[in-house]
Amino acid sequence: MMQQRLNSLYRLFLLILLVAVVSRPHAAPVDDVIYMAEVNYAEWAFVSSQISCELKHEIPGFGVARFLQIAGEKFHFLIDSYQPVPRKGSAEMWEISPSWEPGTPDPLVQTLQIEPGLRPVLLQRQPASWLLASLAKGQIGSIGFTDWDDKRKQVQLRLSPVNFQRPYLEFRKCLKALPEKGFADYRYSEVRFAFNLHDLDASAKALLKELADYLNRDERVKSVRIEGHADDQGRRKYNLKLSERRAMAVKAYLVEQGVEQARLATFHYGESRPKVRSRSQKARAKNRRVEILLSK
Template sequence: MRACLLFLLFCLPISQAGAVTFRAAIDEARWQMETSQFSCLLSQAIPSYGTGAFEHEAGEAVRFILTPTQQQQITGPARLVAEASQWQPGIAPKLLGVVRVKDSSGVIEVPATLAENMLAALYQGMTPTFNTDQWFGSPEMLKVGVSAANFQSAYTDYLQCVTGLLPANFRQVARTAILFPSGQSGLSDATRQRLDLIATYVKADNSVQTIYVDGHSDNFGRRLLNRDLSKKRAEEVTRYLVQLGLPEDKIITRYHGERYPVVPNNSAENRARNRRVTVRLEREEGTSL
């Protein structure tokens, strides 16, 4: 991979004199910060092109998204290069990687490692720049740069936001399956840690309206005993969530015995998957965080 990047660095043009260039001037560069417990968004408008934004969602790594106001401005691969800013004469450019547009919209999503490298380059005063040999599908060269002007103070705000993020986002806690040993209903330390995480999220997100707790069993033994065991498992989970401070009236506890296996009960491994309590969060319709 490193050899391929070096090939692109030395064999493909980076300076692109005469290329169509979009980049905020020093006196135009503005960093906007949007903060919450759920995500941190650090963005910059790129005049006449669109926006570039670092998005850091709770429980996830940071990513960078370059969004054009007009579709299909970039149609092929683009070289992501840390270029010297206007106040850094003589500093050589550094190839960070090669990225591609997401779809016909022309949006580029930069993955975590490259996004972190972009943040480091900006902190050093350099300008991460997307270089491509095709603009709107023509052979016209295009450069789209993210200005480092005023970045360091914005980066301080970004770091403060990141330290306040929740440990998980909604997608990571919305559906949870808790497994139990055969014939048992007690909670393990790992289960308690998972329920702690769910409770932390629910307390922060007022849009969570209902918590469904459903107990299940495998088909080993008598059906009525399995139903009773699934009830004990579900009630144990509900009891612990209430102890953590979740409102009992938000929790709907149900139990189903062996009626709804997720896999056939034809092996020890499958029966282990069926001995479970599922915890499902439901939010207000249309809520997006």
């Protein structure tokens, strides 16, 4: 009799336990947040200037992706977001084959950093080139990271290959025609002068012609500082005036080549700022100069 009662209690305990397990609330699966242009609305735009080539693509709801090459600088990829990203984090980048064109994606998974602010993604040449090549062969480029507001979620930024090929061909043509030199190559220039002269010789004119061509291409350069100098031979007052004539000669030639006068500012220092502190002829030749400094 006792055994029957124990068996009944045991069965009742198991039933209660089963009901408790079945009725226990389960966490609902959390879906990833995917930002990607729909097939019918995906667009790529090619944009160029005399010093840059750019491929631009909107990621609806998140921001704008850009492949960008500026003359004299390294090729890179970036995403500007509509809302600032609150904190730094790690991310991964990989290929996905689109459903409408199945293929074998590259198994490579690359790691990168998500940065806080309005430019969360910035890829340098190697990963940017890999991503560009993925799109060129029809793959979807995907960048995934943990949602900063809900760690259960993954955010995926996907670049659609739809309507990519035509602007991509224009982008490649632009790259071939882009000048090799850029701001870093021209930010500082120096023109040398013979003793007691302010006239520009052939080599000085060639240097200034190249600089003027660059300035006429790159509207980002807002100011050009032209500084005239002299060596220590002769009277200080005379050398001050000579350095002014040298600076004005450089300015006049740049204006002659089409550079806007409003961008140019001249200064002259005579012998007060030697490049080399020595009275040797070699040192004095280096001190007879005009320095040209560019600022964005």
